[in-house]
Amino acid sequence: xxxxxxxxxxxxxxxxxxxxxxxxxxxxxxxxxxxxxxxxxxxxxxxxxxxxxxxxxxxxxxxxxxxxxxxxxxxxxxxxxxxxxxxxxxxxxxxxxxxxxxxxxxxxxxxxxxxxxxxxxxxxxxxxxxxxxxxxxxxxxxxxxxxxxxxxxxxxxxxxxxxxxxxxxxxxxxxxxxxxxxxxxxxxxxxxxxxxxxxxxxxxxxxxxxxxxxxxxxxxxxxxxxxxxxxxxxxxxxxxxxxxxxxxxxxxxxxxxxxxxxxxxxxxxxxxxxxxxxxxxxxxxxxxxxxxxxxxxxxxxxxxxxxxxxxxxxxxxxxxxxxxxxxxxxxxxxxxxxxxxxxxxxxxxxxxxxx
Ligand code: ADP
Ligand code: MG
Numbered sequence: 001x002x003x004x005x006x007x008x009x010x011x012x013x014x015x016x017x018x019x020x021x022x023x024x025x026x027x028x029x030x031x032x033x034x035x036x037x038x039x040x041x042x043x044x045x046x047x048x049x050x051x052x053x054x055x056x057x058x059x060x061x062x063x064x065x066x067x068x069x070x071x072x073x074x075x076x077x078x079x080x081x082x083x084x085x086x087x088x089x090x091x092x093x094x095x096x097x098x099x100x101x102x103x104x105x106x107x108x109x110x111x112x113x114x115x116x117x118x119x120x121x122x123x124x125x126x127x128x129x130x131x132x133x134x135x136x137x138x139x140x141x142x143x144x145x146x147x148x149x150x151x152x153x154x155x156x157x158x159x160x161x162x163x164x165x166x167x168x169x170x171x172x173x174x175x176x177x178x179x180x181x182x183x184x185x186x187x188x189x190x191x192x193x194x195x196x197x198x199x200x201x202x203x204x205x206x207x208x209x210x211x212x213x214x215x216x217x218x219x220x221x222x223x224x225x226x227x228x229x230x231x232x233x234x235x236x237x238x239x240x241x242x243x244x245x246x247x248x249x250x251x252x253x254x255x256x257x258x259x260x261x262x263x264x265x266x267x268x269x270x271x272x273x274x275x276x277x278x279x280x281x282x283x284x285x286x287x288x289x290x291x292x293x294x295x296x297x298x299x300x301x302x303x304x305x306x307x308x309x310x311x312x313x314x315x316x317x318x319x320x321x322x323x324x325x326x327x328x329x330x331x332x333x334x335x336x337x338x339x340x341x342x343x344x345x346x347x348x349x350x351x352x353x354x355x
Contacts, residue, residue, distance in 0.1 A: 018329075021076065023041060024297065031334050037094050042074055079189060110137055143175075145175035146177075149293070152293050161287050162286070164177075169297065172298065190268060192298045212239065296323070
C-alpha cells in the first residue's frame with residue numbers, strides 16, 4: 001500500500017480496523033499500518049471445560065496432534081458460523097491483539113468485518129455483537145465478494161459490470177457487480193478444503209494410503225493444477241497404509257493430482273458458467289472487456305485462470321496478492337468511509353447503526 005501522510009495522521013487519532021473473517025484465514029488490516037494480523041481461523045479447545053486454549057496459528061499447529069483432552073476446530077469451516085461462541089472469541093482475540101499493538105492508548109476502533117455472503121441474519125448479528133463486545137465504537141459488515149472486489153481494484157461503483165470469483169477454504173463465491181451493487185451471485189461449498197478432501201480420497205482409493213489434511217494441502221499447493229503444466233512434476237506423499245497399517249510413502253505425479261482435483265475444479269467452472277448464463281447481455285458485453293478476476297487462496301491453484309478462460313472464452317486473471325483482497329477491500333472502505341459506506345450490509349433490526 002502506498003504511504004499517505006493524511007492516512008498516517010488519521011491513524012494516530014483513530015484505530016480503524018478492517019477484518020477478513022475467512023473460513024481458513026483471518027486477517028486484520030489497521031488503517032495507516034496495513035495488515036498486522038494474518039492467522040489461520042482455528043481455535044483449540046479444552047474438551048472438558050469447553051475453554052479456548054489457543055487461537056490462530058498456535059491452534060492450527062495443534063490440529064491432528066492434540067492430546068485427548070484438547071480439540072482444534074475451525075469455527076467457520078464451511079462458510080457458515082457453525083461455532084458461534086468460538087467465532088466470537090476468535091474475533092475478540094484478534095481485535096484486542098491489533099489494539100494492543102498500538103504504542104499509545106487509542107480510542108475505540110471503527111470496525112468493518114467481511115463475512116461470507118451465505119450467513120444468516122442471526123450469524124450477522126453474532127459477528128456484529130462480537131465486534132462491539134471486543135470494544136468497537138462502531139461495527140459494520142460487508143459481504144466478502146464485495147470486499148474482495150474492492151481490494152482487487154475492480155471498478156464496482158461504475159455502471160459497467162465487473163466480476164469476481166473468490167475461492168477460499170470453505171466456499172467459492174461468484175459475484176457480478178454494477179453501480180456498487182451485486183447484480184448476481186452464487187455461493188458454493190466447494191473450494192480449497194474440498195480440494196484437500198479430493199486428494200485424501202484419491203490417495204485412499206488408488207494407493208490405499210491414508211494421508212492427513214496437511215499433507216493433502218501441501219500437495220495441492222506444491223503440485224496441484226487445473227490445466228496441463230509446462231513441466232509435470234512429482235511429490236512424495238507420506239501416510240499410513242490401509243493394508244499393512246504401517247507408515248508408507250508413495251510418489252505421485254502432478255498429472256494424477258490434476259485428476260484428483262478435477263471434480264471440484266469442474267464444479268467451480270460450472271458455477272461460473274451458470275452465473276454468466278443468468279447475466280443480462282449488456283453486462284456480458286462489459287465483462288467481455290473487463291474479464292473475470294479470481295481472488296482468495298484457491299485462485300493460486302496453478303492453471304486455474306487459464307482453465308476458466310478456456311471454458312468461458314473470456315479473459316481471466318488472478319488478483320494481485322489474492323489472499324489479502326478482502327482485508328484490503330475492508331480497509332479501503334475505512335479510508336474512504338463517506339463515499340463507500342453505502343456498500344456495507346445493514347442488519348435487519350435492533351442495530352445501533354444506520355446508513
Ligand atoms: P478463506 O477466505 O476462506 O479464509 P483463503 O482465501 O484464505 O480462504 O484461502 C485459503 C485456501 O486457499 C486454502 O484452502 C488453501 O489451501 C488455499 N491455497 C493457498 N495457497 C494456495 C495455492 N498456492 N494453490 C492452491 N490453493 C491454495
Ligand atoms: Mg475469503
